[in-house]
Amino acid sequence: MSVTTPVLEVAGLSRSFAIERSMLKNISDRLKGSKPQALRALHDVSFSIASGETLGVLGESGSGKSTLARVLMGIYEPDSGTAKLCGREMFGQHGLERLAILKDMQMVFQDPFGSLDPRMTVRQIICEPLKIHKMMPAKDLDTFLIRTLADVGLESGALDLYPSEFSGGQRQRIGICRALMLNPKLLIADEAVSALDVSVQAQILELLIRLRAERNLAMLFVSHDVAVVRQISDRIILLYRGHLVEELNADQLLTHGCHPYTKHLLEAALFLREGAVLPKITAAVAAPVSVEGCCYRAVCPQAANECQHRPTLREIAPSHRVACHFAKETR
Amino acid sequence: MLKIDNFSLQLKGSDGRILPVIEKVSLHVKKGCCLGIAGESGSGKSVLAMSVAALLPRGSVHARSGTIDFDGCQILTASEAELRHLRGRKVGFIFQEPMTAMNPLMTLYDQIAETVYAHFPASSRADADAKIMLALERAGFSEPEKFMHSYPHQLSGGMRQRAMIAMALVLEPELIIADEPTTAIDAALQVQLLSELRQQIEQHKRSMIFISHDLGVIRAVSDQLAVFYAGCLVETGITSRILAAPAHPYTADLVSALPRLVNERKLPVSIAGTLPAPDKKPKGCVYSDRCHYAQETCRAQRPALAKLTDDWQVNCFYPLHKGLV
Numbered sequence: 001m002s003v004t005t006p007v008l009e010v011a012g013l014s015r016s017f018a019i020e021r022s023m024l025k026n027i028s029d030r031l032k033g034s035k036p037q038a039l040r041a042l043h044d045v046s047f048s049i050a051s052g053e054t055l056g057v058l059g060e061s062g063s064g065k066s067t068l069a070r071v072l073m074g075i076y077e078p079d080s081g082t083a084k085l086c087g088r089e090m091f092g093q094h095g096l097e098r099l100a101i102l103k104d105m106q107m108v109f110q111d112p113f114g115s116l117d118p119r120m121t122v123r124q125i126i127c128e129p130l131k132i133h134k135m136m137p138a139k140d141l142d143t144f145l146i147r148t149l150a151d152v153g154l155e156s157g158a159l160d161l162y163p164s165e166f167s168g169g170q171r172q173r174i175g176i177c178r179a180l181m182l183n184p185k186l187l188i189a190d191e192a193v194s195a196l197d198v199s200v201q202a203q204i205l206e207l208l209i210r211l212r213a214e215r216n217l218a219m220l221f222v223s224h225d226v227a228v229v230r231q232i233s234d235r236i237i238l239l240y241r242g243h244l245v246e247e248l249n250a251d252q253l254l255t256h257g258c259h260p261y262t263k264h265l266l267e268a269a270l271f272l273r274e275g276a277v278l279p280k281i282t283a284a285v286a287a288p289v290s291v292e293g294c295c296y297r298a299v300c301p302q303a304a305n306e307c308q309h310r311p312t313l314r315e316i317a318p319s320h321r322v323a324c325h326f327a328k329e330t331r
Numbered sequence: 332m333l334k335i336d337n338f339s340l341q342l343k344g345s346d347g348r349i350l351p352v353i354e355k356v357s358l359h360v361k362k363g364c365c366l367g368i369a370g371e372s373g374s375g376k377s378v379l380a381m382s383v384a385a386l387l388p389r390g391s392v393h394a395r396s397g398t399i400d401f402d403g404c405q406i407l408t409a410s411e412a413e414l415r416h417l418r419g420r421k422v423g424f425i426f427q428e429p430m431t432a433m434n435p436l437m438t439l440y441d442q443i444a445e446t447v448y449a450h451f452p453a454s455s456r457a458d459a460d461a462k463i464m465l466a467l468e469r470a471g472f473s474e475p476e477k478f479m480h481s482y483p484h485q486l487s488g489g490m491r492q493r494a495m496i497a498m499a500l501v502l503e504p505e506l507i508i509a510d511e512p513t514t515a516i517d518a519a520l521q522v523q524l525l526s527e528l529r530q531q532i533e534q535h536k537r538s539m540i541f542i543s544h545d546l547g548v549i550r551a552v553s554d555q556l557a558v559f560y561a562g563c564l565v566e567t568g569i570t571s572r573i574l575a576a577p578a579h580p581y582t583a584d585l586v587s588a589l590p591r592l593v594n595e596r597k598l599p600v601s602i603a604g605t606l607p608a609p610d611k612k613p614k615g616c617v618y619s620d621r622c623h624y625a626q627e628t629c630r631a632q633r634p635a636l637a638k639l640t641d642d643w644q645v646n647c648f649y650p651l652h653k654g655l656v
Contacts, residue, residue, distance in 0.1 A: 060517040061488055167605060168372065195514075197371045197544045202588045202601035209598070224517035227590035231598055254594060266592075268518035272547040273592040275574075 005087045006048040007186050007218040008072075008105075013081030015042040015071050041067040043242040043295075045081070046313075049186065054212065054219040056233030056250060058226060058265065064242035065222045069190040072220070073107050074098070086185060103133055106179035110191035112171035116163040122149075122174055123159045129181045151214075152177045153207060169200035176207065186218045193228060205232055226269035230254075235319070238262050243295040244313060247321040256317070259324050260300045294324070302326055332538050333360040333383065333506060338397035340382060342609075349393050350609035352378050353562045356397075357636075360506070360555075365532055365539040367553030367570055369546055369585065373606050375562040376542050377427075380508045382406070383540070384422050385414045402505065420450045423499030425509040429491035433483045439494050440479040443467075443501050450502060462501055470497035471527050489520045496524070500531065507531065507539040513548060525552045546589055550574050558582045561607055561617040564636060568643035578639055578650040581618045616647070624649055 016038040041064045049055045059065045070076050072083060074090070083090045088101050106129070109115035116125055126145060130136045137144055146156040152173040163171055172192065179187055189208070193201045209232065211217060223229045229236060233250040238261065246259040257266060270276035293308040294300070300307070306325045313323040317330045340353040352375045360366045370376045381387050383399060385406050399406040402421070404413060418424070426432035434442060440463060447459045454462075467475035470493045483491055492512060499507055509528065513521040529552055532539050541552050549556060549570065556570040558579065566579040577583040587600040604621040613619050619629040628648050636646045639654035 060519055169605070198546070198590075198599075199371055199585065199588045199602040201590075202599040205590075205598065206601055225590070226518060227592045230592065231590050231596060251596065254592065265517075265519060268522045270592055271522055272518055272545075272551055273589070275547075275550055 006084075007051050007053075007086060008049040008220070009084040010048065010072070011046045011082050013042055013045045013068070013071065013083065014040065014079045015067055015076055016040045016079055040242050042071065042078075045239070045242070045244045047237055047244070047247065049218045049220060051185070051218055052212070052216040053235065054221055054233045056229035056236040057220065057222040057239060058224070058229050058236055059239035060224060060265070062241070063239040065224075065239050066190055067242075068239070069107070069188050069220065069222050072105070072188060074102065099133065103182050104185045106182060106184040106187055108172075108175050108179050108187060108189040108192045111195055112168050112175060113163075115175055116171055118163055121160050121162055122154075125163070125174060126178045126181055129178060133182060135182065148177055148180060151180065151211070153203075167200075168196055169203060172196060172200075172204055173207065176204075176211070180211065180215070183215070184217070186220065187212075188220045188222070190222045191224070192221070194223060194225065201228070208232065226253075226265055227273050238265070241295050243323065245296065245323050247313075247319075249319055252320065256320065256330070258316075258327050259296075259322050260302050261296050296324075332362045332364075332402060333358075333540075334398070334400040335359070335379075335383070336398045336400070338379075338382070338395070338399060340378065340395045341393040342378070342387075342391050343393045344610070348610050351562060351612075352609050353382070356564045358557055358564070358567065360538050360540060362505075362538055363532060363536045364555060365529070365541055365553040366555045366557060367549035368540060368542045368557050368559060369544065369549050369582075370559035371544055371606050373561075373608075374559040375609075376559045377510055379559075380424075380510050380540060380542055383506075384418055384424050384508060385409070386418075386424070416450075419446050419504070420502045421505050423502070423504035423507045425495050425499045425507065425512045427511040427514065429488075429495045430483065432495060433491065435483055438480045438482055439467075439486070439497075442494075443498050446498060446501055463497075466497040466501040467494075469500055469527070469531065470494070471523060472497070489516055489524075492516060492524065496527070503535070503537075505537055507537055508542075509539060510542045511544070512541075514543070514545070521548065522551070528552060546574060546585055558585070561612050562609060563617050563646060564644075565618065565646045566644070567636075568639075572643065576652060578643070578645045578652055578654060579618075579647050580622045580624050580651060583651060584621075584623075624651075 018038055045068065047055065057065045057068060067076065071078050078091055085101055086104055090101055093101060123145065145159060149156060149158060154170065154173055163174065166174065193204050196204060212219060221229060221232055230250050230253050236248060236250050236253055237244055238246045238259065240261045246257065246262050248256060257263060293310055297303045297307045311323045311325045313321045315321050316327050335356060335358045338353060338356045342350045342352050344350050356379065358366065368376045383406065395407060401417065404417065443463045443466060444459055447454060447462055464475050472478055472493060478486065478490065486494065513524055525548065528539065531537055541549065543549050553570045556573050557567040558565050558581065560581050566573060566582045573582060574586060577586055584602045588602055590599045591597065602621060607613065615630040615632050616634055619625040634646055634648045636644050639645050639650060643654050
């Protein structure tokens, strides 16, 4: 792998889900010859992550951020698009080849209770990836396990305990430990700190930042919490209903974020975090499933005639891309 | 409205241990006011809320003392019939997890109607319908008819949370107890739900107890603040004043653990160590083993809640300031 090859390179990723409806309705649709409706959870999303870089993914619930993480992990198949992990195509691979490629990517889940098997000891949990990839060290297994546990801030006594004997924060450490066992190049963290108390949240963020520096880990950090994502990321992408609407450096989020949706999220977050002025509340609009034109048109305060045409994602400054007709170039 | 005085609660652990989960807590909630309760998981904040609505299973309670007076009714000594009259009708409870608090086999309409008919068995269908529609509208459903007959799994997380709020509001309770109602919801929706709750208090003169570990959310919604740590009330007073200048070291640590959104990017500061188990609390101040400022006195003796100013109380030998800021 040359220096310039990104750890992850995603291009044109789309995924839709069939909308659950009554069978009768589906049949009548078929007879009429209209296509069954689909919810596009991801629409032509492209981005890349460099070695050691953290990309934050922001969006509200239903924006497609979890779908993105799951498509990358192979839990869902994409409808179209490509994703290269360390230069090797991930999709369309099967069996051992796929396993070999996915070894470089591991996931940390949101729920520290649901993501650890209650009937397995910590030893079994963190050894599982090694077994699957047939990488169990022949000797000194315990030394290796204890060293990795210590890396995430757990003591060796934890090895033979069950998940139920740990607090939420400690369980999340076990989950992170499991993800590190194969020494991956990319960590996908889907709302990894959202279920934790603020005091513990800060501990886990510190841990992730330390590990990232020590192991040159790249991270895809998915969260709905603007403040957390900004703290930990180098770059941020914002998703709205499956569309990538803005991409920029984390340092510039507060000052240069310019998509109306970005601003809307920022206002709400600033109110909650910093006691800023209460933003104007737009009633939750059940926007139609597929809108022509700009995806944010139905709720956008700036919407105008131009917005009937879908804006393309364009660069308005170095490493700052926006999908809005009204974003001004600032270079 | 609600007066909790010198309330202590000991629960029985599953292995027979006796757990002092709440120690000598006194709190008052006035009409038209919102009291925010902050603390980590395990600090006793949810147990306190459950005690106010008398929702704890009797079998798990080892001992309790003090009084909880709700509008003249003594919760701790009231009969089951009196309590049933309170719950749902005078006290509305918004639970933390809508997925487990709702019945998956009942539609939204049926779940809310259950509360109505439980308290007013003779109400007509039209009457009940009107109440339910109003509650759903107040909880932020713009077109309630569209969602009324859905089952919980057909709704998004935000909608389920709003349905919970509608269930709590349907009989116009005088006191709303909200236990982490907005955790794991994105900011825009949180803001919306919080302002809806806030409206309920201001326009209809209800009271509210709002529980959260997130001080940002508490600042947005509450007038008074009570900070809990390991079953003890460590600081209480006016929300905005405490958050501007916390006097208890624990409150200060909680504030700095919050991720910020200011121009300068600084990582939140974590609090080292963990909350002690209820039966393994330090002998002195409950926070002494994690506190930066702890001294000999703190480890030897337990401080008592003391007045800093008229409306500001702190449970600390060495408060960070004298309340004159």
